[in-house]
Amino acid sequence: MNRSKAQPLIALLLSDLKRARRHGGQSLLPLVFLFSVVAMIPLGIGPGPNLLQAIAPGMIWVAALLSGLLALDGLFKSDFDDGTLEQWWVGDQPVIRLVLVRLGSHWLITALPVIVLTPVAAQMLYLPNAALGLLMLTLLIGTPILSLVGGLASALTLGTRQGGALLGLLIFPLIVPVLIFSTGAVSAFLDGLPVRPYLLLLVALLVLALSLVPLATAAALRLNIE
Amino acid sequence: MNRSKAQPLIALLLSDLKRARRHGGQSLLPLVFLFSVVAMIPLGIGPGPNLLQAIAPGMIWVAALLSGLLALDGLFKSDFDDGTLEQWWVGDQPVIRLVLVRLGSHWLITALPVIVLTPVAAQMLYLPNAALGLLMLTLLIGTPILSLVGGLASALTLGTRQGGALLGLLIFPLIVPVLIFSTGAVSAFLDGLPVRPYLLLLVALLVLALSLVPLATAAALRLNIE
Amino acid sequence: MWTQIKLAFHKLGSPLIFYRFAQTLIPWLWGLTLITLAAGLYQALFVVPPDYQQGDSYRILYIHVPAAWQAMATYIVMTILATITLIWRIRTAEIMAMTAAPIGAAFTLICLVTGAIWGRPMWGTYWAWDARLTSMLVLLFVYLGIMGLYAAFDDRRQGARIASILILVGVVNIPIIHFSVEWWTTLHQGSTINLFGPSTMDASMLPPLIWMTVAVKLMFGALLLQRARNELLDQDQRKKWVLEALRMGGHDS
Amino acid sequence: MKPYLTANQVSFHRHSEAVFQPIDLELYPATICVVTGANGSGKTTLLRTLAGVLRASEGELTRDASIAFIGHRAGVKDDLSCIENLVFMQRFYPKQANRHPLTPHQALKQAGLGPYIRRLAGHLSAGQRRRLALAKLLVAPADVWLLDEPYTSLDTHACQWVDELLDGHLSDQGAAIVTAHQRQPSLARTLHRLEVVAGARAA
């Protein structure tokens, strides 16, 4: 990819990140979210270390999931409403790449902060240090899948102005396996069982999503613009 | 309140509900959400009945909370964007009542379905039947507080185009007490302790919210329109 | 009559008058802060005897408690300022309410950190999800929310008014913090110091606490006036009164 | 006859600076006032102040009439159909005893939207949307119309329709304040004029 082709992509990425920052640190939200969930769970279920440790990976994953989900609504919507989305098809821009960049910025804004601060959250939930590395690895492989699938769902529901509703319906069936394998890996580790099968499955899912989803998302966006 | 004063309120309520239905059943989302969480938690933390029962009230509460949260983004935003919100101040409409109606429809759309289906979810998480009634009572008192506080937060952040970011930061501190008291009540019940103090506190919070928040919300909306 | 009161209010809120007021008061406040702080720290570290149970670790109390009180007092001051902001729209009140938030957040943070450090030897853990600790954490979030909301608006006056609404709503948390030890069974100890009756704390431990509390109050006053003054100058950079005020300041020195 | 609307040295401040220079205005029944001014001079802000959406920062404003305000943003719900939008508007705005509303159907016909009754407002063309917004004046009539660039996006035919609407409204003891850049109301009546000038800083 030569320089002139990369420039629009860089421009899009920079403006996405700038707008996220302008919005009072949109990447603050996932963190607030993470810690609120982490803080609320013990309040809800009582502060026993054993119980907390058991549910820690699940909780951190749910927090990551939700922080990504909350940001999905605006992923293409604001561009759609203000007329910048249709500009993607004016001339012959590589729309799939634009989609990938947008999803990348979604991941950077919502998932990365959660991953970076997972060690702190894990500490608060008494997760053993040894399991922490594995948990972060699953997050690193799994959250991009969330961004990809979420992006597809939000592209599909764009024109119907349905915001969250259908979105949830579409996302969950695709997301549940990721969650199962990820938390499964951590429990397996804690129980002393092998974790490689889980990780391989996750990687396979990621490769699959990465190769199929951007194409489908671009097509869905185009359909909605008509 | 005579008939002619009530009519705008009824009109607003009906159109809110109709638009929610049009959006592919906005009240479907919370349910999907509830059951996804309820289904995912055991996957994440393993299916021990004792563990599940301990976390059941917390989980159902978190689901209710999140379903309300996901719908908050559009609570006043779309009206703000399309110019219908400023119409609330044209002439001398009773804006506080309009705010209350809007919050009411938010509650009907997001909270009521969750409450109605809580018995099923409780069953899935092995919650004793005796505790179920109490859980539903806390939901009945607590979820309106969520709607009120959420509405306030979304009114405060309206002009900032921050969607979720600040929202989370603003909501959680005000919501956490509700969560503590509600789940606290259920745990107290399960432990054979008295639950009245918790319920009284919840009711007190509700009364407080009901008397303060609509006023604050109307004021915040007005300031944002300027 | 009413208009006269209103007029007086607005005069008090005039930027130039506020600037002069702050300018004269700030050095005094800092001076007194240093004196009381020195007295308090000296007594706390060298005069009061070690506790028979806790040894020396309890001395952190002399930071923890004044900070906790100031965190709450700051919020109450902000509540008053926010009320003035919303009713009379006085600009200096807006600015003071907003500049107080980070100070309050800082004291809250100090309270949380010292509490956590103290908790380790006392309760065997840095943190627990009990009512007082949680409600204090909530206070921190409320402060952060106020700061975030204010920062999110392009028009600072609009931001200040909207954040003021949040201040008024958030004040509900203050009694919760204070009474949490009575309403719930908590790890945190209950009130031992009573302004209007006999305290359950040993009398010999009290004086440094009073000194430190006064010092922290004075420090808050100095910080608040200083920050508000700077914010005012910053916002009005190009206004006539600023040039005037700065010119006069120049003559003084 | 009492004026519907009186403004006495009214202005609105943002960032503690006046957006437009203070305005004096008395709007009597059966009169129309055309507001002109460069882009950004504060016409929209003035109309929003007169409508009560913004609070005048200075001066005195008295209103003694029912008011309808149609701004740049149409105030139309994209996810409701044309007819649903009008039904909502009819119910939402308090009914005025001295005014006679049309039914939503009649109003849509008049606006030339007859064939699109069930189309979602979000699927209308720009001009059709504007017509729908203006149709509100028929289903929820008010004494004073505050119209911010009503001719935007309208074709010749629809522009004439707006002129007719205004004429009928004035004959009916109504009053109107209309901002306009390119096309101005062409009526067989005196148009009062008001030039808005930007406040100190913006100038």
Add this chain to the structure above:
Amino acid sequence: MKPYLTANQVSFHRHSEAVFQPIDLELYPATICVVTGANGSGKTTLLRTLAGVLRASEGELTRDASIAFIGHRAGVKDDLSCIENLVFMQRFYPKQANRHPLTPHQALKQAGLGPYIRRLAGHLSAGQRRRLALAKLLVAPADVWLLDEPYTSLDTHACQWVDELLDGHLSDQGAAIVTAHQRQPSLARTLHRLEVVAGARAA
């Protein structure tokens, strides 16, 4: 000379009905074409088809030029300031070897937005927003301009500015297709005209 854009019996179908009657068009360098038609006749749809946003359902469309399209919705980000918007646009659209862009600063000055460089686009007045959208033509120049009612919300001064822009563009071997209702480009050049007629059902 080759035409920049050739349309041969092009039409766009929605719900399997033609939105507008098939269009023939050859757009040569240094020519301007004014598209007229009633509200809802399909002008916007036509422009979007020519721009490549919609795919022509029938007929043949060839493009041999860089294209800039400015629609009803301005394509401006409300949460970026004026200058940030233009910087983004400059970077986002591929640079054309044969065209010479202005810097965002210069473009804002030209558009009369000099004093508002750092203001958020969401806080601009309607006309100022439109000017910002049009300034894109200066920072990201293209051979063919497709402008959907560019004069909307603009005051007299800004309308003249648009005319000058168009004139300069045509002198520079550019071409333009412009829809218009009330005000039409007033240039010392021949304006080609194209009347859009609604498709079968809508008529």
